Amino acid sequence: MKNQLTHEASAFINFRNYNFRAPRSHGYRWVDIKHLRIPAESGGAHELLAALIAHEQFRDDYAGGGVLSEGSRHGPYWLRLVTPGAYKTVSREKSASILWGWVNQFEDVPAKLRADLQQEVFDRLSAADHICYLSDLGDEAIHDWGRVHEHFHEFVLIDRSDGRITLLVAADD
Structure with a gap:
């Protein structure tokens, strides 16, 4: 790609910040959203x-460490295997x-x-x-502590009319 993707904005929806009626017996649930600008020549x-996987914002273990520029993990997986x-x-x-199935489970x-x-x-x-949608990569792709996520759903949304690619991760731990 002639020009690289440019990180534009991020959003994080933490389910703990909302008032649920019933007490929950499950872990933390959240949605992490990263927006990147698509170059005109994409x-x-x-x-x-490929450009998204190569981008620094993709190097996130989604377990509290945030984006690590030299990171080797992506969610539950070894980055090199994604x-x-x-x-x-x-x-x-x-x-x-x-x-919606994950949200309402x-x-x-x-x-x-x-x-x-x-x-x-x-x-x-x-x-x-x-x-x-990121397929399940199998047990051999899961890094040393990657099973911290009970559910891990990753989508990449390409919206050319808006000139944006969005990395959307919904998970619980």
Whole structure:
């Protein structure tokens, strides 16, 4: 790609910040969203995924360490084993079904959380031209403490009309 992706903004939705009616017996749940600007001369989805994987913002273990420029982990996986080929194209409907299933797995969520998720996650899914879902890479790809995440859902949203690629991770630990 002639020009690299440029990190534009991030958002973090922490489920602990919302008032649930019932006490929860499960761990922490959250959604991490990273927006990157697509260069005008960007290629296809495979090329954009390669550029995203190479980007510093991708080096995040999602376990409290944040982005590490020299990091070797991505979520539960060794970074070197995450490739563009590990992503599968999914429909808007399939991606929304996966995410709503994860969101509602324990109980109905408060109205404010539902509204924030709609704005930050589901509206972006609806606007995306192309959605990629990171497949389960298998046990050999999980790093030394990667099983800290009970569920780990990663989507890459390509929205050419907005000139943006969004890395969306929904997980619990």
